[in-house]
Amino acid sequence: MIVPETLIRTAVRADDAALGALDRAAWSPLHAVLPAPVPPYGPFFDDRHLPGDYLVAERAGVLVGYIRVVPPTPLAATAHVRQIQGLVVGEAARGRGVGRALLRAAMERARADGAVRMTLRVLGHNAPARALYAAEGFAVEGVLPGEMFLAGEYVDDVLMGRSLTPR
Known part of the structure; x- marks a missing residue:
């Protein structure tokens, strides 16, 4: 079976419905800190979550x-840093390198934008x-033990980071 190539691109407004559906389908207590989504569903993009x-x-x-x-x-003191605030891969695409490709593309884009971390x-x-x-x-740079209370259990919030510059 030939697996189609994965195209990584910047999101556009027209992706709103598809991303919303993907996000809802991928919801899991393994990674979600918000409750499971319920109808009526709002837009995926908003003033704080822009396609770019x-x-x-x-x-x-x-x-x-x-x-x-x-x-x-928004501080100038952290302008050299980018933070991943969500990584989702649909069930059917897991184990096919999609998450890794997204992660690598994000790091490359961050470097191109001048980020070093x-x-x-x-x-x-x-x-x-993890x-x-x-x-x-x-690398793990810190752990906030029991920071989250999810599904009746305390869960650690693990802080990870890496340099984006060659060593």
């Missing part, structure tokens, strides 16, 4: 994943995501 903040993965014309990368704060937060029990990030050079 997202890279999307497309296979055979279908959106199969996205990553959101933004400056961590990338950070993220991941739930402590999300072993698949393994992907570690494999791509991210």
Whole structure:
């Protein structure tokens, strides 16, 4: 079976419905800090979540994943940093390198924008995501023990980061 190539591109407003559907289908207590979405669903993009903040993965014309990368704060002191604030890959595309491709494209775009550092937060029990990030050079830089209370359990909030400059 030939697997179609993955196209990584910047999101556009027309992706709103497809990204919303992908996001709802991928919801899981493994990575979500918000309750499961319920109808009526609002738009995926809003004033704080703009299309330009997202890279999307497309296979055979279908959106199969996205990553959101933004400056961590509006402060000039953190202008050199980008933060991943969401990485989702649809169930059917998992295990096919889509998450890795999105992550690498996000780091490349951040470098092109002048960033020298990338950070993220991941739930402590999300072993698949933590393994992907570690494999791509991210290191645990801090742990907030029991920071989240999800589904009746306290869950660690793990802070990870990496340099975007060659060593």
